[in-house]
Amino acid sequence: DVKVTQSSRYLVKRTGEKVFLECVQDMDHENMFWYRQDPGLGLRLIYFSYDVKMKEKGDIPEGYSVSREKKERFSLILESASTNQTSMYLCASIAQGALNYGYTFGSGTRLTVV
Amino acid sequence: AQSVAQPEDQVNVAEGNPLTVKCTYSVSGNPYLFWYVQYPNRGLQFLLKYITGDNLVKGSYGFEAEFNKSQTSFHLKKPSALVSDSALYFCAVRDGGNTPLVFGKGTRLSVIA
Numbered sequence A: 001d002v003k004v005t006q007s008s009r010y011l012v013k014r015t016g017e018k019v020f021l022e023c024v025q026d027m028d029h030e031n032m033f034w035y036r037q038d039p040g041l042g043l044r045l046i047y048f049s050y051d052v053k054m055k056e057k058g059d060i061p062e063g064y065s066v067s068r069e070k071k072e073r074f075s076l077i078l079e080s081a082s083t084n085q086t087s088m089y090l091c092a093s094i095a096q097g098a099l100n101y102g103y104t105f106g107s108g109t110r111l112t113v114v
Numbered sequence B: 001a002q003s004v005a006q007p008e009d010q011v012n013v014a015e016g017n018p019l020t021v022k023c024t025y026s027v028s029g030n031p032y033l034f035w036y037v038q039y040p041n042r043g044l045q046f047l048l049k050y051i052t053g054d055n056l057v058k059g060s061y062g063f064e065a066e067f068n069k070s071q072t073s074f075h076l077k078k079p080s081a082l083v084s085d086s087a088l089y090f091c092a093v094r095d096g097g098n099t100p101l102v103f104g105k106g107t108r109l110s111v112i113a
Helices: none
Strands: A004-006 A010-013 A019-021 A023-025 A031-038 A042-049 A064-070 A073-078 A087-094 A109-113 B003-005 B010-014 B019-021 B024-026 B032-038 B044-050 B056-058 B064-068 B073-078 B087-094 B107-112
Touching: A004 A087, A010 A019, A019 A109, A023 A031, A023 A087, A031 A064, A031 A073, A042 A064, A042 A073, A073 A087, B003 B087, B010 B019, B019 B107, B024 B073, B024 B087, B032 B064, B032 B073, B044 B056, B044 B064, B044 B073, B073 B087
Parallel strands: A010 A109, B010 B107
Antiparallel strands: A004 A023, A019 A073, A023 A073, A031 A042, A031 A087, A064 A073, A087 A109, B003 B024, B019 B073, B032 B044, B032 B087, B056 B064, B064 B073, B087 B107
16 A cells, blocks of 8 residues: 655644654655645645656645655645644645546644744 | 535434535536545545546445536435544545645534444
């Protein structure tokens, strides 16, 4: 089975800190995604990437950036964490040739910014 | 632009009764529709999808969904609910090509023994 691993399940960071959320997948998938999940708002797309070094803005990219230096790793960066970025962050991946199938999601990182 | 609406925040059903979780969508082209389930403190798990073909699609854990093009709906159903089905359910859609999935706001299903 494809595995998508998010390095931290829970994180607590201070306002203004630079925060890195890491996501690694083990099946050579080209496409990777970062969503945030908030109660009553569902999942909202932050950034996605179709391949190494490529990135595209999603619906809510403000305050975030991403890095995809290796195919298996897609990092989400909070340049200066703020309390309104307290959320559950979900990473997902899918192969380019398997777009008719469902994404594989990681278990999520629950980030609290204090 | 594509969008998904899940009109119910919460659905309550007695164990053994049929359940329906509603979803309507909007896309410019042909829809690719998905249902996911999320258990507490976990990521999303794929349940089923509609890409083309029969309007009734079957998925994991006894769930099925009916695609209705005229009503732009893709409701999730199960003939007999289990307490273990209690979870958060998300509908998602994309159009053709390589566009990312757009998710609804989620519906919390509570199955009462």
